[in-house]
Each structure stands twice: as structure tokens, then as C-alpha cells.
Amino acid sequence: MNIADRYKQPTPKFFKTLRNIGIALATAGGAIIAAPISLPAILVTVATYVTVAGTIVTAVSQAVTMDENREIPKHAITKKSNKDPKDPESSSR
Numbered sequence: 547m548n549i550a551d552r553y554k555q556p557t558p559k560f561f562k563t564l565r566n567i568g569i570a571l572a573t574a575g576g577a578i579i580a581a582p583i584s585l586p587a588i589l590v591t592v593a594t595y596v597t598v599a600g601t602i603v604t605a606v607s608q609a610v611t612m613d614e615n616r617e618i619p620k621h622a623i624t625k626k627s628n629k630d631p632k633d634p635e636s637s638s639r
Contacts, residue, residue, distance in 0.1 A: 549609070552609055552611055553608060553609065555611035555612065556611065556612050557607070557608060557610060557611065557612070558610060558611075558612050561607040561608075561610045562607070564603060564607040565603070565604050565607035565608055567600075567603065568599075568600045568601070568602070568603030568604035568605075568607060569600065569604050570600070571596050571597070571599060571600030571603070572596075572597050572600030572601045572604060573600070574593075574596065574600075575593040575594065575595075575596035575597030575598075575600060576593075576597050578590065578593035578596075579593050579594060579597065
């Protein structure tokens with residue numbers, strides 16, 4: 547699956563929420579950076595980092611897709627133990 551197909555797939559609810567938070571962070575940071583008044587340098591620096599972080603969170607969250615037809619890998623299936631909890635000898639092996 548290439549990146550264009552990935553962005554067209556549906557996004558899980560958790561990542562939609564995370565994406566919206568990222569958009570809000572990027573917007574707030576951008577507004578502080580573009581403010582027409584003089585702001586302290588530390589505030590502009592923090593706003594720059596918030597803008598970058600919000601942009602990254604938004605891009606990554608949008609790229610996560612739901613795959614309902616996915617099969618569970620064989621190594622992810624746990625095997626049941628042969629131990630009998632009522633048999634004291636099977637637990638000592």
C-alpha cells in the first residue's frame with residue numbers, strides 16, 4: 547500500500563481525536579508565531595516546537611488505517627499450557 551492509498555483509508559476513532567488535537571496545536575503555535583506584536587523569544591521558540599509537534603502528530607495520525615480483514619499472525623496466538631491446575635505433579639515440571 548502506497549502513501550496515497552493509505553491516506554484514503556478510514557482512520558480509527560482514537561487517531562481521529564489525536565489528529566484533531568495535533569491540528570489545534572499546530573494552529574495555536576502558528577498563531578503565536580505570526581502574531582503582529584512583539585513577544586518574548588522563549589514564547590516564540592515554544593510556539594515553534596508546538597507547531598512542529600502538532601504537524602507531526604497530525605500527519606502520523608492520518609496515516610494510521612483500519613484493517614478489518616487482517617489475519618492474526620501465528621506467532622501472536624498463545625498456546626495453552628498442558629498443565630492441569632488440579633494435578634500437583636504437572637506444576638512441578
